[in-house]
Amino acid sequence: MIIGxxxxxxxxxxxxxxxxGKDKGLIPYHGMPQRxxxxxxxxxxxxxxxxxIRPEQAQxxxxxxxxxxxxxxxxxxxxxxxxxxLQHPDVAWLVLxxxxxxxxxxxxxxLIAARDPNMVATSFAQKENPLPEPLCAIWEPKxxxxxxxxxxxxxxxxxxxxxxxxxxxxxFPDNPNVLLNANSEEExxxxxxxxxxx
Numbered sequence: 001m002i003i004g005x006x007x008x009x010x011x012x013x014x015x016x017x018x019x020x021g022k023d024k025g026l027i028p029y030h031g032m033p034q035r036x037x038x039x040x041x042x043x044x045x046x047x048x049x050x051x052x053i054r055p056e057q058a059q060x061x062x063x064x065x066x067x068x069x070x071x072x073x074x075x076x077x078x079x080x081x082x083x084x085x086l087q088h089p090d091v092a093w094l095v096l097x098x099x100x101x102x103x104x105x106x107x108x109x110x111l112i113a114a115r116d117p118n119m120v121a122t123s124f125a126q127k128e129n130p131l132p133e134p135l136c137a138i139w140e141p142k143x144x145x146x147x148x149x150x151x152x153x154x155x156x157x158x159x160x161x162x163x164x165x166x167x168x169x170x171x172f173p174d175n176p177n178v179l180l181n182a183n184s185e186e187e188x189x190x191x192x193x194x195x196x197x198x
Contacts, residue, residue, distance in 0.1 A: 004117025005092045005141055009042025009049035011035050012080045012135060013098045014057065014070045025098040027188065029195060035098045039065060045108045046094055052080035075157040077135055078147065085144035092117065097135035099181050101191040107178040111138060116169040120146060123163060124179055125170040132168050133179055134159035 013025035013035040025035035035051055042049040050068045051061060061067055068084045077097070084093055094112070096103060107124070115122045115138050123137035143166070150162045173179065182191045 004115070005090060006047045007045075007094050007112065007115075007138060008084075008088060008091045009039075009046035010052055010068070010080065010084050010093045010095045011038045011042065011049070011098055012052045012077060012095060014052050014054040014080050024182070027101070027182075029101040029191065034101065036062075036065075038096050038098060038100070038103070041103070041105060041108065042094060042096065044105060045112055047091075050084060052084060074151060077159050078151065078157055081139065081159065082144060082147065085139075085141070089144070090141055092141060093139045095135055095137055095139060097181070099183050100136060100179070101182050101188075102175075102180050102194060103136065103178045104175075107173050107175065110173055111136075111171055114169065114171040119169045120166045121163055122169045122171060124173055126176055126179060127172045130170055130172075132160060132163040132170060134163050136179060137163070137168075 026033045030037045039049055039051055048066065050066045052068045052070065053061060055069050058067065058069060068087055070079045071083045072079060074082050081095060111122060111124060117140055120143035121132065121137050121139045123132035123134065125132055146166065147162055151157060177194055180191055180194065182188045
C-alpha cells in the first residue's frame with residue numbers, strides 16, 4: 001500500500017541536447033528511442049506516466065503517449081518539472097532525465113521502496129559523492145510549492161541546489177551505474193560499453 005500521494009512518472013525529454021549534438025531522447029540504447037523506453041519503464045511502476053516536451057516536439061510524439069508541454073515559465077529542468085506539477089498538483093512525480101541509459105526496473109523499484117513522503121523528495125545519489133540526483137528522484141507535491149518560492153527568491157534555477165538545501169531522503173542504488181549521465185559523445189560510448197557488459 002502506498003503511503004502518501006500517488007506517484008506519476010515524468011520523462012524529461014524537452015532539453016536541447018546541445019552537448020550531445022543530437023536529441024538524447026531519440027538515442028536507441030534499448031532498441032527504441034530512449035524517451036519511449038523510459039516512458040514504458042515508468043509505466044510499470046507509476047499510476048500514470050507523461051513525457052515532458054517542448055511545444056515544437058508535439059507533432060513527433062506517438063498518439064498513445066501522454067505528454068506535458070513545457071510552459072516556458074522557468075529555466076532548465078524546472079520548466080518540465082513545474083509544468084507537470086501545475087497540471088497535476090496533488091501527485092508526487094518520479095522524474096527521469098532521458099540521459100540515463102542504464103536506469104532499469106530494479107533501480108526504480110528500489111527508489112519507490114525507499115520513498116519517504118514526509119521529505120520533499122526521495123532521490124538517488126552516489127555513495128562517493130552524496131548529492132541528490134534531482135532528475136532521478138521522487139518529488140513530493142510540497143517540493144514544487146517550495147520550489148516556486150525558491151525560484152522567486154532569485155537564488156538560482158538549479159533543482160539540485162534546491163534539494164541540497166531541503167529535507168531529502170538519499171538512496172544509494174545497488175548498481176551505481178544506473179546513474180551514469182550520457183550528455184556527450186564520450187559518455188554515450190561509455191554507456192554502450194556498460195550496456196554490452198550488463
